[in-house]
Amino acid sequence: MEVKFQDSDETVFQSSFSDFPEDVQLCILSFLDPSELGSFACTSKKFVSLCRDDQRLWFSMCDRRWGSCTHLKRWGRGKISYKALYRILSEYENLIGFWRRCGITTTASVNSPPAPLLFFEWGPFYITGSRISPSKNGSYELIRSPFLWMSITSKGEPVNFLDPGGRFEFTDDLLMDSEKQGYLENELIQVNVSFIGKCHVVVEENLGSFEFGRMPSSGNVRGEEYQNVCGSPPDRLISEIYQYLANRTSPGGNGVSRRQRRREKEKEKHGRMRKWEPEHFVKIVNCSPTLARPLQGLWKGICDDMSLDFYLVSYDDIGGIACRKVGESSSSLACHAPVFWTSSTTFIEPPFSPEEDDIYSNRLHPRPPAESYHGEDLLICSDNGAVSHILFINSSYDLVIPDLAGTTTNHRQCEGRIWQYENGTFGFGFLRDNYIIDLKHIAKNGHLLDTREPCND
Template structure:
């Protein structure tokens, strides 16, 4: 029987949450969500001030969740509250990863979002064409907070602008308006967002007036940079006043002294107007499960050789009943492709039985693997034409039997067998988590590598 005196002593020695040092309290509370913080604040008057302390509790919450990914104190030049920062980053966190553009894409349709020091950045991603596993990363979208706590997003339609961290922290890019476009990004659930031009950005930065000031860039001065045409009243292309003004300006430039110089300046202004035309809305859909997991080791985006010996992307997905399918992403030529062609409708390989064979393998399986030539970007053509063996072949950890499509993986083999479309093959998974696949009827293995790992792009050109 328990001694009642011992039980009383144990109760007297119990420690409450209030007895912990403040830093321990902050560490514990940082694991809670904002609604849980609000509930906890109602438990005691002593905790109300702690829960409202922006520089302590809300900083701890931001730092615990995103401190290893971005510089918490640098957002908005360090002038915004951490409570606003927590709310904003919570909404933006789902953007991290790969997205594909819907509709008729005017540039590579694959976008990758990642954390920056004090902003979120989205980049267009496409395979390199230099005979390596490299990927080309072009700037696309910057998302940041101004010192006033306002969301400021800039889109780079051409993928050429260079914006420094200082520019993003201030919310004012130090580049010409034609290089980047202020935009709104509207999140629609967890797998869809829309980018639309922010037509009110220029006027909001100038007290409601369109921008009309000189901008200095790379040592030069561009005079009279005018605001967005479609954002100002009375500037419709069909406006009679605008039409008469342009006609008058045209003849004035042709007849007045210095008209040739004025004409050149007018043409430059018209060109800038065209560059500032309203940006069409762009829709993006998230590529979910774009990274492998222990339960789904082949899942995600991969890069490897296409049939024309150029580097391309492959998407491997698991279905609800355990099946696995691999599809090509976009076309191998790198040309602009529509939404319907972005991911091939027909899989390159597939299986309904995702059961791997493990080491040790049979002599037949070992010979099947060791007798093959690995197709990789580095000098892949030499290995095909000269049948040169590759050194440093990866150690195979698992083997998976799959079905394959000649017409998608190796088109030149269509018609060479009694079954011109489908064939049996293997997936060879290597010790480092990557894998290769190939037909039983040929002598090649297409080795695939990671496109991104741990939230970062690999082999960036």
Template sequence: MAIPNTPKEAISLSDFPEDVQLCILSFLTPSEVSTFASTSKRSLSLCRSDAKLWFALCHRRWGSKTHIHKWTRNGKRITYKQLYKTLDEYDNLIGFWRRSGNPGGGLNSLHPPPPPLVFFEWGPSFVTGSRVSPSKTPGSYRVVKSPFIWLGVMENGSPVSFVDPECRIQSYDDLDKLLENELEQLVPANVSFMGKSHMVVEENLNFSYANSPEGMKIGGLRRVSSSGNMRGEECNGVVDEVSGSPGSLPDRLMSEIYQYFANRTNPGGERASRRQRRREKERQGRRRKWEPEHFVKIVNCSPTRLRPLQGLWKGICDDMNLDFYLVSYDDIGGIACRKVGDSSHLFSEYCPVFWTSNTTFIESPFSPEEEYIYDSRIHLRPPEAIDSIHGQLPWMENQVVSRILDINSSYDLVIPNLAGASVNPRQVQGRIWLYGNGTFGFGFLRNNYIIDLKHIAQNGCILDTVELCNY
């Protein structure tokens, strides 16, 4: 006999244990948490749980990339809600950026220009930005990664950034040692965003170091008003810790009010004021240690199912030197491949290695003519690949051609003098061979070789890195 349907009682969120409720809320965004908090007093109480809810929000989003607990170590006065905001700002940094304009960033003009490519990645309790460049060793896929900027949090929870011109920061311990022993070697910096795809790294002249061994740690750094650059021992040992952007109106106002009453009540106040003004003039007149650098984010730096060639790649050229390539899909359906060179050189980023409007792949089985074009060409590979006992290295596995793209480079779009019937079709025609492992190679009919492109980074890490190199 069929059992009649019985009405089911509705279950509300409050019926679940608190740990389950917090777990569910950890899937929300901060704006959604704020909306939920306004529904009842119980909801408001849950959403104010910093050690539980906001830690869970931080851990769910970044727990697999960094150690959330370590960001709040050493007694830092920072809530997880505040940490979430900081990590959300840092999250936009992660990935590849390209320097825009003429290079700055050196201590003087005698230093060679730094590489244009920069990679930001998560550390255990910080974010590092590294210069990335091809190794100068001929016939090698190795990549030089030189960390030059560190981003963390201060003792009071405010974001803090340092530039290391000598590229020595590899860990939190390295930074601690530099802060304690070689303060003058580090440059306090500001990382400013203009939108989400353009940023500026410049020296922060509004930072002052506390004059004590403990103050030389991260917690000893203090953000000061633009009206002065006092050390902690000045003004009767009171250190300015006001929040907000340096030099903002409330910041300046409170500093001026404090200075006024300090001069009125402190017999040495006028002398302190003169020292402050003298230091300010010296600070404004001194030479910058770090010239501002502008960077543009490389948004589509990884291939997708619909755009399998897109992203940053590395490949060995006919001169057996490693080069970086950027492949992008344009708005009219074409594919462009360019070398990632120094933008200060004329046309370095404008002349494509190839450009084609033909994006239709040839599927297997391939014709005998296509098989001959591929088989008759030599792959440009490192010497260790040629000398390998087994004939191939791990990154060469599954290098079976899955699809072929016919390149018909339209160089007349960028080099008008090459347009016309006088151009040999073999000079502009070639092939792209997409391999089963997701990488690809390309070559032109005029050449007898194939340039195989490999990934520069995977899963948020630079591949094949070598020892640091100073620039």
């Protein structure tokens, strides 16, 4: 492998990759991904050992990619290889961001109240998932409740705890304290998080749950080690079969089945036997606006009834824009329709006509009570700055459900406008209404805005 350099005099120097110091070689290799690194290792026997350097090369690869997001040396209690950690974090990385619950929920009553959004983010040695709900006090605040905690054991096995009530506080001290791990298992539910491609995950109860730091085994609720009553089985497979049958079918089972039944009765006594129905979540891609797509992404807005709703605006491949509310897939057919749509992304540039100025200025903006003047809930002016662009839109009724548009034949009643403001946000409204719903960001730079812990709303 040769590398070419060119100085200011345009003199070209050639040097072999092997001529570089080993530290320089490792630094260069840390920019490769695992598949590229595997191809490079095939070029020479000398480079095989270099590509296997876990403490220097694979740590540098992990640190370059996730060092600013999480504490690498704390994952798996620092006892797993960085090569294994790279593979695990590569899979977990796809979780970061917003997901929405999909399908008609069959969640049991003990589960947390359905919330439309799930937000994953990095922790020191874990990933946390929080349910995001609209506030009920007429403000732009988001209610953020704990939902899922994901990490790995010292053997690199996944361990995931789910908080069905949404009120458990995960702390580093609690998660690292081995004496409190039994408390976690009693208060929370161990679940499996199954990846179906990159944009679909399923959260379901782990019926073969295990203690934090122990390998799971069939039929063993707490990962308790079995006593060998008939000698050493010939291999691991036979051992697992024996343990399963001893636990499930043996009259005595050397006390194992009795202990398990006793634990189950104790859990039933304290109401701790929980059944978590699987929940499916779909990732929300392109959840932030861009220069080419300024309306794209997740937004929040206060409606005319002073309730907060979440809106997802997406661009299609043929130049159209559609906006839908988030989290209404289990509602009636009308909720599947877009809130607004347009087949053209061409904005009207200022100066605007007197008619357009009149359409905007004569409409109210639902505002939080704290931002109202003289105790009024609706303000005529907006605090988002002057209108910089205008876009024509239509309501969903013309497109999807004509009967819901009413008996009027005036097509103009279904027309509307998007008013883009100078600060990058926008509002929308229809000519049949006298108000504008101003939309604000839910998150910026990967951080949630205007969040608070659950309370009695």
